[in-house]
Amino acid sequence: MPSPEFASPAPPSGTLSVLAVEPFYGGSHRAFLDSVVRHSRHRWSLVTGAAVHWKWRMRSAPLSLADQSDRHVRAAGPPDVILCSDMLDLPQWLGLVRDHRLSQTPIAVYFHENQLTYPQSPDTRVDFHFGYSNILTAIRADVCLFNSAFHRDDFIAAARTLIARMPDGHDSHDLDAVGAKAEVVYPGFRPTVTGETTPEPPPGHRDHGRNDHGRNDHDGRLTIGWVSRWEYDKRPDKFASALQSIRDRGVDFRLLLLGPRPHKAPPALQQIRQEFGQQIMFDGFAESRDQYARQLSQMDVVVSTADHEFFGIAICEAVWAGAMPLLPTRQSYPELFPACALYGSDPSEPAALAARVAATADDGRARRQHAAACRDAIRSLQSPVATQVLDDCLQRLGQ
Numbered sequence: 001m002p003s004p005e006f007a008s009p010a011p012p013s014g015t016l017s018v019l020a021v022e023p024f025y026g027g028s029h030r031a032f033l034d035s036v037v038r039h040s041r042h043r044w045s046l047v048t049g050a051a052v053h054w055k056w057r058m059r060s061a062p063l064s065l066a067d068q069s070d071r072h073v074r075a076a077g078p079p080d081v082i083l084c085s086d087m088l089d090l091p092q093w094l095g096l097v098r099d100h101r102l103s104q105t106p107i108a109v110y111f112h113e114n115q116l117t118y119p120q121s122p123d124t125r126v127d128f129h130f131g132y133s134n135i136l137t138a139i140r141a142d143v144c145l146f147n148s149a150f151h152r153d154d155f156i157a158a159a160r161t162l163i164a165r166m167p168d169g170h171d172s173h174d175l176d177a178v179g180a181k182a183e184v185v186y187p188g189f190r191p192t193v194t195g196e197t198t199p200e201p202p203p204g205h206r207d208h209g210r211n212d213h214g215r216n217d218h219d220g221r222l223t224i225g226w227v228s229r230w231e232y233d234k235r236p237d238k239f240a241s242a243l244q245s246i247r248d249r250g251v252d253f254r255l256l257l258l259g260p261r262p263h264k265a266p267p268a269l270q271q272i273r274q275e276f277g278q279q280i281m282f283d284g285f286a287e288s289r290d291q292y293a294r295q296l297s298q299m300d301v302v303v304s305t306a307d308h309e310f311f312g313i314a315i316c317e318a319v320w321a322g323a324m325p326l327l328p329t330r331q332s333y334p335e336l337f338p339a340c341a342l343y344g345s346d347p348s349e350p351a352a353l354a355a356r357v358a359a360t361a362d363d364g365r366a367r368r369q370h371a372a373a374c375r376d377a378i379r380s381l382q383s384p385v386a387t388q389v390l391d392d393c394l395q396r397l398g399q
Helices: 027-039 054-076 090-096 128-140 149-165 175-180 193-197 236-248 267-279 289-296 313-320 349-361 364-377 383-398
Strands: 005-007 017-022 043-048 081-085 107-111 143-146 182-184 222-226 253-257 280-283 301-303 324-328
Touching: 017 027, 017 054, 027 043, 027 383, 043 054, 054 090, 054 128, 081 383, 090 128, 107 128, 107 149, 107 383, 128 149, 128 175, 143 149, 143 383, 149 175, 149 182, 175 182, 222 236, 222 349, 236 253, 236 267, 236 349, 253 267, 267 280, 289 313, 301 313, 301 349, 313 324, 313 364, 324 349, 324 364, 349 364
Parallel strands: 017 043, 017 081, 081 107, 107 143, 143 182, 222 253, 222 301, 253 280, 301 324
Antiparallel strands: 005 043
């Protein structure tokens, strides 16, 4: 069910009233907004749509959320600023709201993703209409906020490519202006319970249940973690190939398989279960935040093989819990993590990942040092700090 109209407690005077318009109030979109409301100095009201059938949300949300927004303004008055997500067709929504004060309010759009560069599975036909809606939203908004610099650059480059293919109207699409009003605001991540409640250990202290070799104390084997969605764009097939190479290199390891997965297990997950079933410590979606934190704290290494990553909240959470990340040298990862966390490039990524795992398997000291360096690199990306950056952007917009 959509969360109809939600208002955060009144903050101190001098802050802004912000209306958030979110067609897809679920998953990372909901987590982001809920975190912002929790940590923001501003006063928030939310009008939202259910997190189902994303294509239908993009089509129908302008009408249903225009009605919600009009009701909110009649009851509470106009906001100082509006924040919508990339799932909203902004020009269409503005054409449907009846209260003229909404169309006069400064608007920021937050791009969690976009439909121009989101990877498609091989059997999917690309519908450029949704990507073009993203372009029109970016043109109409007063400020465009992206969850990484990589995403900002990727979107603008793809928009230029699409507009160049159009038969006419090229000059009407001012993408230079979009770039000029674009800002990077990281979504932030919520530190796991282990990271929130456990103080930094002194030098030589055995933290996160690991022994002096950097291995988990349960049996001395290296624990490899997966925290991404089990979908095509995260390339779990590459992960399965890497595990085969790691095994062939003689590395003794165990597996923690987290991350959302579809109702029917994808082929890569089925393959991993079949080939490495005896090495799997956990395979599923954590039932609670505490259970999730406990699983993260058992990881020696957390890996990604993603073809698509505009930020990487789950990776940040695992790193904060103490895991050393091994991530492809592309997407948003080089922007967030030091070189020690990065490996390889296509088409040899599974082999490159296997080589990095093997190289770190017997060097617990180096692995702990790299994990600590990566943890320090994302310290400023925690949700309270990230929300302050967003607050400042909205403050400038509302002045």
